[in-house]
Amino acid sequence: MQRWAGKIGLTVAVGAIYFLAAQFGLALFTASERGVVFWPGSGIAAGTLIVFGLRMWAPVTAGVILATLAANLGAEKSLWVALAFGLCNAGEALLMTWLIERWFGLGFTVDSLRRLFGFLAATVVATGTAAVGAACAMSLFGPSVVTFLGVWEVRFASGAFGMLSVAPMLIGIAALTHDPPRWRQLVEGTLALVLLAVMNGLALTVFVGPWSMIAPTAVLFPLLLWLSVRYPPAFAAAGVFIIAVAIVWTTANGYGRYGDPSRPTADRVIAGQVDMLATALAVLALAALFAERRQHELVVCESDTRQRSILNAANVIAWDVDLIRNTVHFEGPVGRFLDRPDGSDSSDIAAFVDCIHPEERDDVMAKFWSAVSTADAYQLEFRLLLPGRGVCWVTAEGSVERDAHGRPLRVRGITRDITERKKAELALTERDTQLALAGKAAGVGSYVTDFDAERMQISPGYATIHGLAEGTREIASDEWRTRVHPEDLRRLDALRSQAFAAQKREHSAEYRILDPDGKVRWIEARAIVSYDSEGRAERMVGVNIDVTERKQAEDQQSLLIAELDHRVKNMLASVAVVARRTSEHSGSPKDFINALDSRIQSMANAHALLSRSRWRGVSLAELVRHELAPYATASNTSVEGPDVGLATAPTQAIAMVLHELATNAAKYGALSTSQGRVFVRWDRQSNGTGPAKLRLEWREQGGPSVATPPRPGYGTTVIRNLIPYELGGMVELMYRADGVCCTIEIAIENDTGPR
Secondary structure (H helix, E strand, O other), X not given: OHHHHHHHXXXXXXXXXXXXXXXXXXXXXXXXXXXXXXXXXXXXXXXXHHHHOHHHHXXXXXXXXXXXXXXXXXXXXXXXXXXXXXXXXHHHHXXXXXXXXXXXXXXXXXXXXXXXXXHXXXXXXXXXXXXXXXXXXXXXXXXXOOOHHHHHHHHHHHHHHHHHHHHHHHHHHHHXXXXXXXXXXXXXXXXXXXXXXXXXXXXXXXXOOOHHHHHHHHHXXXXXXXXXXXXXXXXXXXXXXXXXXXXXXXXXXXXHHHOXXXXXXXXXXXXXXXXXXXXXXXXXXXXXXXXXXXXXXXXXXXXXXXXXXXXXXXXXEEEEEEOOOOEEXXXXXHHHHHOOOOOOOOEEHHHHHOOEOHHHHHHHHHHHHHHHHHOOEEEEEEEEEEOOOEEEEEEEEEEEEEXXXXXXXXXXXXXXXXXXXXXXXXXXXXXXXXXXXXXXXXXXXXXXXXXXXXXXXXXXXXXXXXXXXXXXXXXXXXXXXXXXXXXXXXXXXXXXXXXXXXXXXXXXXXXXXXXXXXXXXXXXXXXXXXXXXXXXXXXXXXXXXXXXXXXXXXXXXXXXXXXXHHHHHHHHXXXXXXXXXXXXXXXXXXXXXXXXXXXXXXXXXXXXXXXXXXXXXXXXXXXHHHHHOOOOOOOOEEEEOOOOEEOHHHHHHHHHHHHHHHHHHHHOOHHHOOOOEEEEEXXXXXXXXXXXXXXXXXXXXXXXXXXXOOOOOHHHHHHXXXXXXXXXXXXXXXXXXXXXXXXXXXXXXXXXXXX
């Protein structure tokens, strides 16, 4: 429904506008045949159909035929003549649009000379064909007093002038709807058209006599030129339309230069037609030329922008050295390269040379001028020293342009920032060096064997493993066999032959070698083999790993496993004892679980401290702070004593005693109140002959009043009995009224544990 409504609306609009335009065109006609000399309807019909396309031929054709019938019947033409004119007018628009779409496709605009010439050619063909139809109609349904050629001339001229004056404006307006101008440009263009209309009216009505031939051109041409240069073609086409309408109106109504009654009407009509034709062709050509220029400028600008974007993305600058003017012009990310604003103007060669690193400047310029003198292309790699970036590496490559005598005129090329690549190469070199050193230190060496060349490329690590001279990088492919242990050589040859026969890609083996001193070393060899089309091994890439120490370690590992087994058993036994004794003194399952979890966690913490020190011993201060950590604040504990290291057994025993003391203090003693305080102090005593003695004192103050428990629990038992039992030491536990006090004495080694 909307589709039909749109077509009906288009029919009504075209018909109404066409009828009004026809009435305007009928205002000026020839006296003998009442033939119209300006028919703007041709431009309206063709312009509308070109804008909407041939898919809208039906509503446009219907509107044109109906409007033509109404206009011609009102002008006292016969029905058959009016109908014939309607068909000719509609056919003119259809033929014009068909030619335009065939030559240029849809979306036609008069924005280039090629399109303008095509529009003119289509106008000539379409209006000429329609004029033939009109002349035939007049001959058949006249009666006509004018010759067939005379009717054709009048109809052709009126249609062509109407087409040139109106159709480009409609096409241009449609183009503006797809690519609207800026608001300021639209306002300025509209004001320029208003000024053109005023100045044109003055030129046509005010200037008479000799001035009437000069003044219009002098007054209107600057405005028409401004419209053509400054704005899209639609504004210039609108200017043509304004001038054409003014010429027709003044001619028909007897005003100004074209309304002089002293001159014959035919002469004034011809003068007006000539002026309309000249103005239309000149202005439309200017508008097309400048529109084409703007398009070219836009293309160039887009190309430059695209080129700059590519250069920026690739981190490359393009440059042009003018050897005659001694200047350099840059394009691209100049700021990132030369520490200057992007798009900066040309500079002399000396300014660019100053950017080259002083240590390389003379050498680089010598190579540059040598290339300019002797070569058409060159490539250099050097450093720049820039204030904002420091040192950066670049590569410059270009070609030399010469005149007919071979003299260099300019050098064009690009400069690429390779700083990151240089850093990567340096890092790779350092990494290779590190790998070589690591290979030597770790006993790992790599090699590549070329069976056709019978040579091996070896790494520094390989040379070290096999006792070759420092710096050896290549040996004969069978030289390694001379160092293989005689007892392993036959087995090794058999394994390799089997792998090659089966074309296995991966090959591995373990064997012994004899170094120059006769010592035996174990080698683990792993390699990847490539074969030719006939299945012969042609290349092998592999590594040799010195596993001598690993072999010597199958005994050390056994000892470590045995030691680990022993410690695990002891730990499990301790956990079992703690669990059993805890259960004997627990009132409920919950109490048992909490107490057992706390004690096992204490054992685990002591174990973690020992493990962290690789079982070499634990600092007593660290152990004390670790056990007090869950309850300690900045003001409720004080820990003092010299640096003392504990071995494994003392660490575990003292940790359990400290855990019980800290737990009891938190539940019942000094750490259970905010006023309470715990003091832990120790000292190491030595007489210089025997083992040193460690004396540790735990004292509580400020807590609740303390009384000796009627029945000792498991914690009290641990505090009093564990140290004497495990370490042969002494423990004194006292329940004083002002707080618990516990003193521990054990023998320690003078150099036990970390200090």
